[in-house]
Amino acid sequence: MKAAVMRDWALTIEELPDPRPKSGQALTKVLACGICGSDLHLLQHGERQMALGAEMRASQPPDPMAPHPLDPHGSTVMGHEFCCEVVELGPDTSQLAVGDRVVCVPGVFDETGVHSIGFSSVYPGGYAELMVLNDLLALKVPNGLPSHLAALTEPLAVGIHAVNKSGIARSDAAVVIGCGPVGLAVIADLTMKGVGTIVAADLSPRRRQLAAQLGAHEVVDPSAEPVIEAWRRVDGARPLVIFEAVGVPGMLDAAMLMAPKGSRIVVVGVCMEEDRVRPLIGIGKELNLQFVLGYTPEEFAHSLHALAEGATDLAALVTGTVGIDDVPRSFSDLANPEAHAKILVCP
Amino acid sequence: MKAAVMRDWALTIEELPDPRPKSGQALTKVLACGICGSDLHLLQHGERQMALGAEMRASQPPDPMAPHPLDPHGSTVMGHEFCCEVVELGPDTSQLAVGDRVVCVPGVFDETGVHSIGFSSVYPGGYAELMVLNDLLALKVPNGLPSHLAALTEPLAVGIHAVNKSGIARSDAAVVIGCGPVGLAVIADLTMKGVGTIVAADLSPRRRQLAAQLGAHEVVDPSAEPVIEAWRRVDGARPLVIFEAVGVPGMLDAAMLMAPKGSRIVVVGVCMEEDRVRPLIGIGKELNLQFVLGYTPEEFAHSLHALAEGATDLAALVTGTVGIDDVPRSFSDLANPEAHAKILVCP
Numbered sequence: 173m174k175a176a177v178m179r180d181w182a183l184t185i186e187e188l189p190d191p192r193p194k195s196g197q198a199l200t201k202v203l204a205c206g207i208c209g210s211d212l213h214l215l216q217h218g219e220r221q222m223a224l225g226a227e228m229r230a231s232q233p234p235d236p237m238a239p240h241p242l243d244p245h246g247s248t249v250m251g252h253e254f255c256c257e258v259v260e261l262g263p264d265t266s267q268l269a270v271g272d273r274v275v276c277v278p279g280v281f282d283e284t285g286v287h288s289i290g291f292s293s294v295y296p297g298g299y300a301e302l303m304v305l306n307d308l309l310a311l312k313v314p315n316g317l318p319s320h321l322a323a324l325t326e327p328l329a330v331g332i333h334a335v336n337k338s339g340i341a342r343s344d345a346a347v348v349i350g351c352g353p354v355g356l357a358v359i360a361d362l363t364m365k366g367v368g369t370i371v372a373a374d375l376s377p378r379r380r381q382l383a384a385q386l387g388a389h390e391v392v393d394p395s396a397e398p399v400i401e402a403w404r405r406v407d408g409a410r411p412l413v414i415f416e417a418v419g420v421p422g423m424l425d426a427a428m429l430m431a432p433k434g435s436r437i438v439v440v441g442v443c444m445e446e447d448r449v450r451p452l453i454g455i456g457k458e459l460n461l462q463f464v465l466g467y468t469p470e471e472f473a474h475s476l477h478a479l480a481e482g483a484t485d486l487a488a489l490v491t492g493t494v495g496i497d498d499v500p501r502s503f504s505d506l507a508n509p510e511a512h513a514k515i516l517v518c519p
Numbered sequence: 520m521k522a523a524v525m526r527d528w529a530l531t532i533e534e535l536p537d538p539r540p541k542s543g544q545a546l547t548k549v550l551a552c553g554i555c556g557s558d559l560h561l562l563q564h565g566e567r568q569m570a571l572g573a574e575m576r577a578s579q580p581p582d583p584m585a586p587h588p589l590d591p592h593g594s595t596v597m598g599h600e601f602c603c604e605v606v607e608l609g610p611d612t613s614q615l616a617v618g619d620r621v622v623c624v625p626g627v628f629d630e631t632g633v634h635s636i637g638f639s640s641v642y643p644g645g646y647a648e649l650m651v652l653n654d655l656l657a658l659k660v661p662n663g664l665p666s667h668l669a670a671l672t673e674p675l676a677v678g679i680h681a682v683n684k685s686g687i688a689r690s691d692a693a694v695v696i697g698c699g700p701v702g703l704a705v706i707a708d709l710t711m712k713g714v715g716t717i718v719a720a721d722l723s724p725r726r727r728q729l730a731a732q733l734g735a736h737e738v739v740d741p742s743a744e745p746v747i748e749a750w751r752r753v754d755g756a757r758p759l760v761i762f763e764a765v766g767v768p769g770m771l772d773a774a775m776l777m778a779p780k781g782s783r784i785v786v787v788g789v790c791m792e793e794d795r796v797r798p799l800i801g802i803g804k805e806l807n808l809q810f811v812l813g814y815t816p817e818e819f820a821h822s823l824h825a826l827a828e829g830a831t832d833l834a835a836l837v838t839g840t841v842g843i844d845d846v847p848r849s850f851s852d853l854a855n856p857e858a859h860a861k862i863l864v865c866p
Contacts, residue, residue, distance in 0.1 A: 221799070224797065224799055224800070225803075227776070228776065228800060228803060228804075231747075231776050231777060232779065232780075233751065233755075337805070400578075404580065408580075419798075424798060429574070429575065429578050430578060432579065433579075439798060439801065439802065442798070442799065442802055443798040443799070444799060446795050446796070446797050447795070447796055447797070447798050448793050448794070448795055448796075449793070449794055449795075449796055450571065450793050450794070451766075451771060451786060451789070451790040451794050451810065452568070452571055452789065452790070452791060453571070453575060454786065454808070454810030455786065455789055455810045455811070455812045456572075456575060456812060457575075457810070457812075458684070458809075458810055458811055458812050459810050460807065460808070460809050460810070461801070461807070461808040461809075461810075462805075462807050462808075463798065463801035463802045463804070463805055463806050463807070463808075464802070464805055465802045465803060465804075465805050
C-alpha cells in the first residue's frame with residue numbers, strides 16, 4: 173500500500189506491505205485522516221521527545237500497558253485522526269461488519285501489548301491506504317455523518333477533555349489563547365457547554381473568524397489588544413479559566429502574568445521545549461495549572477455523537493484535502509495559519 | 520525603640536521612634552517573633568522581588584486594598600510571626616485590653632489603606648520592641664499558650680492553608696519535599712487531618728527527626744533514597760499529593776518528573792528565581808500544579824486554636840531564641856539547617 177512514512181525524522185512516500193488483521197482486529201481502508209500539530213512536532217522534535225519519554229519511563233515503575241515507543245529507524249506511518257471503512261474482518265471479531273464506517277481512539281492492542289496508532293512503527297496510522305483496528309474499540313459512525321467530519325472526532329475530543337478537566341462552570345468565563353485546531357476545539361466545547369463568556373485571541377484573521385463562528389463571544393488580535401484586557405472589557409468579573417493553546421516557550425509565563433488572582437490555567441498547547449517560568453507569579457496569585465493530554469474513551473464517543481447530532485459544526489475547520497503524495501508538502505503548508513486550520517488526507 | 524532595620528537591602532540595629540497607635544489601633548510590645556525564610560529571601564532578592572511585584576501590579580487593574588509596597592530606602596522592620604502584649608490602646612478600640620497577649624494576621628490598616636506587617640516601611644514588624652496592631656484583627660492567645668508557641672501560629676497557618684488548598688483526602692498519600700519550617704508545618708497539618716501516608720524528605724538529619732516527630736510515617740534522606748521510591752516502598756497506590764517545600768530552581772521540574780500520572784503538586788516552597796520546567800512532562804502525566812500563598816483569617820485562627828488545644832506540638836521547631844541585637848547574625852545562622860529550624864526573636 174502507499175503510505176507517508178517517517179523514518180529517521182524524515183517523511184517520504186513509499187510502498188509498504190499491506191497490514192494484516194490479527195485475532196480480534198479488522199482491516200480498514202482510510203477515508204479521511206486529519207494532520208495534527210503533534211505530527212508536525214514529532215517530525216521536528218522527535219529525538220528530544222523520545223529522550224524525554226525514556227527519562228519519564230525510567231522515573232516510574234514499569235507499566236506493561238504503556239504503548240510501545242516507536243522505532244525511529246523503522247517505518248512509522250503517522251495519522252491518528254481517522255475515519256475508515258472496514259474492508260476485511262480478522263478472526264474472533266463480533267462487532268464490526270465489512271462496509272462499516274468507523275472512528276476509533278488511536279490505539280490498537282494485540283498479544284504484545286498496546287501500540288499508539290500514528291506513533292507506532294508496528295501498526296500504521298492514517299497517512300496510508302490501509303490500517304488495522306481492534307473490533308472491540310472501533311465506533312461506527314452514526315447518523316450518516318460524512319467521513320471528513322467524522323475524522324474531526326479526535327481533535328474535538330481533545331477540546332472536550334480540556335474543558336472537562338478545567339472544571340469550568342457555565343457561570344465562569346474562559347479566555348482561549350491560540351485558535352489553532354486545539355483552541356478551536358476548546359471553543360466549540362465551551363460553546364456546547366454554554367459557558368457565559370468566551371474570549372479568544374489569535375494573530376491570524378482567518379483563525380479569529382473561525383473562533384467567532386464556533387461561538388467565541390469576543391475575538392481579538394493580541395497584537396492590537398491583550399486578550400486579558402478584552403476579557404476585562406466584556407466581563408472582568410466571573411471566575412476565569414485561561415486555556416493556553418499555543419504551546420511555544422514563554423506562553424506559560426505570559427498566561428501566569430495576565431491571570432487574575434486565583435485563576436486556573438489549562439495547559440493544552442504542547443510546548444516541546446524547556447520553558448522558563450517565574451514561580452513567584454504563580455505563588456503571588458495562587459494560580460492553578462492543569463496540564464491536559466488526550467481524552468477518555470467516553471469523551472471520544474461523546475465527541476463523535478456531538479458531531480453526528482449537529483451539536484457543533486466543525487466543517488469550516490477543514491481548509492484542505494490532499495492525497496497521500498501531498499502529505500510532506502501539507503506539513504509545510506500547515507505552518508501558515510492564514511491558509512490552513514485542518515488539512516485532511518484522503519487516500 | 521530598638522529595632523533590626525532593613526534599608527537598601529542591608530540589616531542594621533538602630534533606634535527608631537516609638538510607633539503610636541491611631542484610631543482603632545493598639546500599641547503592643549513584642550514578646551516573641553519568628554524569623555521566616557521569606558525575610559531571608561527579601562534581604563537577598565528584594566530588588567528582584569520588588570521589580571516583579573511592580574510588573575505584576577502593572578498587569579492587573581489597580582487594587583486599592585492591595586498592601587502598599589515597602590520603600591527600599593525607608594526603615595523596614597521585618598518580622599511577621601509575632602506574639603505581642605497590648606501596652607496601650609488608641610482611640611476607638613473595643614476588643615482589646617492592656618495586658619492582653621495577642622497574635623494577628625500580619626496586616627494593619629488605617630485611613631491610607633493596608634500595610635503588610637514585616638514588609639512595610641510605615642508600620643514596623645516584630646524585630647523591634649514595639650508594634651501597632653488593629654484592635655479588630657488581633658486574636659487573644661487562649662488557654663495560657665506560651666508566647667513562644669503562640670508565635671508559631673503564623674507558620675503553622677501556612678501549612679494548614681497549603682494542605683487545605685491541596686484538597687487532599689485522608690485516604691490519599693502525601694510526599695513532602697523539604698522539611699524546613701514550611702514543610703514541617705505541612706506535615707503537622709497532614710497529621711492533624713489524619714492523612715494515611717506521609718512520606719517526607721530532607722538532607723538534614725535534624726530536620727528529618729523533626730518531621731518524624733511531627734507525624735511523618737516515613738522520612739528519608741533524598742541523597743540515599745529518592746523520596747518517590749520511599750513512597751512506593753511504603754504505599755505506592757493511593758492518589759498522591761506532592762508538597763514542594765524547598766523552593767530552589769530545579770525542584771519544580773524534579774517534582775514533575777517524579778510525580779505519578781494524574782498527581783497534584785502543591786508549590787509551597789518559594790523559588791525567588793526564574794525556573795526552568797519541561798511542560799511536556801506535565802502534559803504527558805496530566806499533572807496539576809497548585810501554587811499557594813499565605814492563609815485566610817479563618818485558617819490563622821484555626822492554627823492558633825490547634826496550638827492552644829495541643830492538637831499539634833511545634834515546640835521542637837524552636838531551635839534558638841535571640842535578642843534584637845542578634846537578628847543579623849541569626850539570618851546567617853539560619854543558612855545551616857543542621858543547627859536551626861525556627862529562631863525566635865524575643866526583644
